[in-house]
Amino acid sequence: MEVILLERIEKLGQMGDTVAVKTGFARNYLLPQKKALRATKANQERFESQRVQLEAANLQRRDEAQAVAAKLDNLSILVIRQAGEGGMLYGSVSGRDVADTIKEAGFSIERRQVNLDNPIKSLGSYPVRVSLHPEVAVTVIVTVARSQEEADRAAKAAQAAPVAEEEELVEGEDQADVVEAEQAEDDSEV
Numbered sequence: 299m300e301v302i303l304l305e306r307i308e309k310l311g312q313m314g315d316t317v318a319v320k321t322g323f324a325r326n327y328l329l330p331q332k333k334a335l336r337a338t339k340a341n342q343e344r345f346e347s348q349r350v351q352l353e354a355a356n357l358q359r360r361d362e363a364q365a366v367a368a369k370l371d372n373l374s375i376l377v378i379r380q381a382g383e384g385g386m387l388y389g390s391v392s393g394r395d396v397a398d399t400i401k402e403a404g405f406s407i408e409r410r411q412v413n414l415d416n417p418i419k420s421l422g423s424y425p426v427r428v429s430l431h432p433e434v435a436v437t438v439i440v441t442v443a444r445s446q447e448e449a450d451r452a453a454k455a456a457q458a459a460p461v462a463e464e465e466e467l468v469e470g471e472d473q474a475d476v477v478e479a480e481q482a483e484d485d486s487e488v
Contacts, residue, residue: 300337306432363431390417
């Protein structure tokens with residue numbers, strides 16, 4: 299089935315494109331969500347007459363999404379769950395849980411805007427993509443821990459790890475300088 303897109307759809311096309319999609323995708327998603335029109339001459343003319351208004355509305359929604367994205371980008375949220383000794387959760391953290399936690403942080407997003415391919419099933423920190431608009435997406439860091447204290451310890455350890463790596467690099471460079479000096483002395487003695 300051919301449809302005319304009324305907004306940009308990721309991996310499908312831009313506003314105004316006429317694309318061929320499977321019938322079920324068009325009937326069950328694109329048409330009911332008002333993201334597309336059937337590709338007929340009447341709908342093509344209707345789209346062309348409304349194109350300016352649609353583009354203006356899209357631009358306004360994108361600007362609003364970019365303003366929210368500036369505040370939301372690199373937000374770090376904490377989800378507390380029970381877990382076993384091996385770090386595996388009793389249950390999982392889904393997109394709904396992430397959306398609810400972001401709402402508690404003071405942002406208004408819907409569950410369908412959270413792009414989580416698979417539920418989170420173990421403790422740790424995970425980057426999660428949030429699509430605020432078809433053209434605007436941000437990454438939110440979701441930390442899953444047993445308690446607030448455990449999350450604080452993990453955050454401190456994560457901050458200390460880069461410092462430790464830098465120290466190891468400096469020590470490694472110092473050792474390399476010593477080895478080079480020893481080799482230079484050996485070469486001069488020969």
